[in-house]
Amino acid sequence: MIIVRAPARISFVGGGTDLPAFYTQSPGCVISTAINKYSYAVVNRQPLAHGKVSARYSTAESAGHSRELKNNRIREALLHFGIEHDVDVTTFSDIPINSGLGASSSFSVALMKALLLLQGKEADQREVAELASHLEINLVKDPIGKQDQYAAAFGGMKVFRFNPDHSVDVEPVYLDYKKQSALEGHIQLFYTGIARLASSVLAEQSANAQKKFSTFKEMADLVPEFRAKLLAGDFRGLGTLLHAGWLKKKTLASNISNSVIDDFYAAGMDAGAWGGKVLGAGGGGCVMFLTPNGRKLAVQSAAAAVAKKHNLENFIEIPVRFVQSGVEVLLGHDQDNVPHLA
Amino acid sequence: METYIKNFCEKVVDALRKIPKNEIAKAINIIQAAYERNGRIYIFGNGGSLAIATHWVSDFNKTVFSHHLDKSTRRFQAIRLPSTESELTAWANDIGYDMVFAGPLKNYLQESDVVIAISSSGNSLNIVKAVELAKARHIPVIGLSGFDGGKLNELADAKVLVSTKKGEYEVVESVHGTILHLLTRYFGDYFDHMAKQQS
Numbered sequence: 001m002i003i004v005r006a007p008a009r010i011s012f013v014g015g016g017t018d019l020p021a022f023y024t025q026s027p028g029c030v031i032s033t034a035i036n037k038y039s040y041a042v043v044n045r046q047p048l049a050h051g052k053v054s055a056r057y058s059t060a061e062s063a064g065h066s067r068e069l070k071n072n073r074i075r076e077a078l079l080h081f082g083i084e085h086d087v088d089v090t091t092f093s094d095i096p097i098n099s100g101l102g103a104s105s106s107f108s109v110a111l112m113k114a115l116l117l118l119q120g121k122e123a124d125q126r127e128v129a130e131l132a133s134h135l136e137i138n139l140v141k142d143p144i145g146k147q148d149q150y151a152a153a154f155g156g157m158k159v160f161r162f163n164p165d166h167s168v169d170v171e172p173v174y175l176d177y178k179k180q181s182a183l184e185g186h187i188q189l190f191y192t193g194i195a196r197l198a199s200s201v202l203a204e205q206s207a208n209a210q211k212k213f214s215t216f217k218e219m220a221d222l223v224p225e226f227r228a229k230l231l232a233g234d235f236r237g238l239g240t241l242l243h244a245g246w247l248k249k250k251t252l253a254s255n256i257s258n259s260v261i262d263d264f265y266a267a268g269m270d271a272g273a274w275g276g277k278v279l280g281a282g283g284g285g286c287v288m289f290l291t292p293n294g295r296k297l298a299v300q301s302a303a304a305a306v307a308k309k310h311n312l313e314n315f316i317e318i319p320v321r322f323v324q325s326g327v328e329v330l331l332g333h334d335q336d337n338v339p340h341l342a
Numbered sequence: 343m344e345t346y347i348k349n350f351c352e353k354v355v356d357a358l359r360k361i362p363k364n365e366i367a368k369a370i371n372i373i374q375a376a377y378e379r380n381g382r383i384y385i386f387g388n389g390g391s392l393a394i395a396t397h398w399v400s401d402f403n404k405t406v407f408s409h410h411l412d413k414s415t416r417r418f419q420a421i422r423l424p425s426t427e428s429e430l431t432a433w434a435n436d437i438g439y440d441m442v443f444a445g446p447l448k449n450y451l452q453e454s455d456v457v458i459a460i461s462s463s464g465n466s467l468n469i470v471k472a473v474e475l476a477k478a479r480h481i482p483v484i485g486l487s488g489f490d491g492g493k494l495n496e497l498a499d500a501k502v503l504v505s506t507k508k509g510e511y512e513v514v515e516s517v518h519g520t521i522l523h524l525l526t527r528y529f530g531d532y533f534d535h536m537a538k539q540q541s
Contacts, residue, residue: 036378124480156371174367177532181539324375329453 001044002117003331006109007034007323008094008101009151010189010279010288012238013245016252017220018145018162021209028162029220030147031173031227034155036321037094039103040330041110043118044088053078056090058097073104076139077111081119095318098195100278100285105148108132113327128327129153129168143203155326159227179233180322186235186290188273189320190303192264193312194284204253212252219248239274239290246277255283263306271295271302286318350512357504357517366521369458369484369500370528376456376482377529383420384450386443386472387460387486390515395422395460398522406529418529423447423472443472451481458484462514464492464503473497486521488514 009032017028046052054062055074063069065085066078074089089111093103109132116123116131123131132149136142146168150160154170157180161169175183209216222245229237246265250257257265261278264287268276272295279286291299300317307315376383383402385395399422406418424430424446433445447457457476461469464487476483477497485491485498489508495501504517 122478122480155375172368172371174364174371177528177535181535323378324371325378326375328375328379330379332453 001042001331002114002329003040003042004110004114004117004327004329005038005040006106006113006152006327007155007325008037008039008099008103008106009034009148010101010187010320011147011151012277013222013226013241014220015147016145016205016249017216018147018160019143019206019209020145020166021206022213022216023145023162024164024166025209025213026217027164027220028145028216029223030160030162031158031223031230032147032151032160033157033322034151034324034326035101036323037101037103037318039094039106039110039152040092041107041114042088042090042092043111043114044090045118046086046088049086049088051085053083053085054088056088072140073108073111073135077108077115077135080135080139081115083115083118087118096191096195096314098285099191099318102148102151105132105136105144106152108135109149109152109327111135113329117329117332125153125326126168126170143206153327156324157230157322159223173227173230175230179230182233183230183235183238184321185293186239186274187320188268188289188291188296188299188303189279189318190264190287190289190307191314191316191318192260192284192287193307193314193316194260204255208252215248215251219245222248235290236274236292239276241275242277242288242290243269243275246275249277258283260306260310260312261287263310264303267302267306268299271298273299353506353510353513354516357506357510357513358520360505361517361521362501362503365501365503366524369502370525372456372482372484372500373525373529376454377418379454380416381452381454381456382450383418383456383458384423384447385420385458385460386423386447386469388466388468390511391460391462391486391518392422394515394519394522395458397519398526401523401526402529405526406533408530421450423450440468440471443468444475447472447475451476451479453479453481456482456484458486459494459498460486460518461492461494462488462511462518463508464489464494464496466494469494470497486518488518 011032014030018030022028052062053066055069055071069075095103112131113128129150133146157173159171226241268289273289273291276289279288289299387395399420402420429446430442433442459469459473470493473483483498484500485494486502487494488504488506491503495503504514506513
């Protein structure tokens with residue numbers, strides 16, 4: 001059995017500039033951090049399964065050939081490697097699906113790494129990030145960018161630069177534990193309870209890339225400033241930048257925000273947050289605030305009140321820690337490859 | 343005499359000033375990631391470097407959790423390779439000195455682990471062989487080298503090169519000791535900080 005995990009992420013500024021519609025014309029740039037919420041891919045060879053393949057995720061399915069599986073990612077990943085049957089694929093996730101924290105890409109990253117291992121192949125973080133991007137963008141045909149796959153594969157606090165030639169530069173941001181835990185202490189992350197699909201929002205954003213070119217450019221340009229304030233420990237300044245980034249992002253597509261999201265955001269800001277944003281492509285998912293220490297309880301109850309008003313039963317605060325780890329193998333033994341155990 | 347002492351100290355201070363801070367930060371992040379996934383740290387070197395590795399392992403294992411050993415169920419293990427003199431001499435005698443690190447490492451190494459290799463020249467064949475083994479399995483390698491860094495600095499993920507003239511072993515090893523103490527202190531302080539926050 002092979003168990004691989006990859007972290008979800010919080011993206012701070014620049015999200016959306018990783019779409020090829022933009023970065024093929026002008027370099028995209030995103031700053032994000034991996035968090036201690038993981039997606040897991042568990043892969044097991046089943047030579048005694050009578051030629052069956054099975055997949056377990058929010059539901060379970062079984063088929064005679066991987067091309068018959070309904071789950072897009074698992075099906076296309078297996079077909080990519082020419083794995084037709086005699087294998088089980090199971091997924092676990094620490095956070096709700098479509099929460100805007102990049103969990104579906106963390107799963108793709110973990111899955112591709114696990115399937116590589118199953119075949120006795122090694123790959124580094126960049127290769128896994130590219131493979132997962134290929135899976136999601138070219139095979140599953142999600143109209144998404146590459147920031148989540150890279151964030152999941154590399155882990156840590158990073159600046160990603162998406163170059164017009166499709167290459168990606170990865171630059172770590174080195175924070176010591178004091179700054180890191182201080183920043184963690186200011187972050188409040190709320191899952192709104194509205195599951196959103198990134199693809200519809202991102203499709204409109206891509207279509208608008210020409211029209212909104214200067215806004216995309218301004219968003220990418222916020223990244224170096226954010227990085228500098230981060231290193232200086234200017235958390236209030238970071239809040240102000242998040243706010244600026246969110247206002248720009250809202251103009252990129254009609255469905256990035258909606259009245260419920262606007263309610264959440266206004267409530268948090270009124271309760272004293274320095275700034276914030278909606279995580280992921282928008283339209284739902286998580287709302288994040290950077291909040292001064294004395295105002296955290298106020299922001300918490302303001303957000304809970306909005307959730308109650310809109311009957312969002314799945315609303316929950318998600319406590320986060322930043323992690324350095326990216327895609328990682330927790331168990332890498334395929335019993336068939338161990339002669340004395342076979 | 344005073345001039346001699348002063349000259350030596352200045353060489354060490356000069357080397358210390360030039361240490362690659364970003365690469366040390368990278369090394370800290372690599373070790374942090376290993377902790378997050380319950381991985382282990384393997385460290386090795388020849389001669390004085392082996393002594394430094396042994397010193398570091400005893401400090402690290404003893405002190406990172408020293409203030410809250412009872413509270414924390416999580417452990418963080420650093421292991422010097424080979425872990426016994428018997429293993430060292432067995433590999434040297436039976437196979438050859440080239441394999442004294444790569445041989446034991448092959449037995450221990452799992453996907454979640456990390457490696458710290460110490461070599462002043464960066465070119466000791468047994469070190470290079472062990473690092474190549476780790477790299478082939480995509481295990482992150484922290485390389486502590488000196489002089490011009492040699493092959494170790496080329497191969498390592500975190501390239502902690504103490505840049506000196508060739509042959510300045512004493513200077514390089516002194517600075518390696520300082521850097522390893524820094525790592526121990528960082529994680530000790532970090533775990534203390536987290537423990538305080540939780541209490």
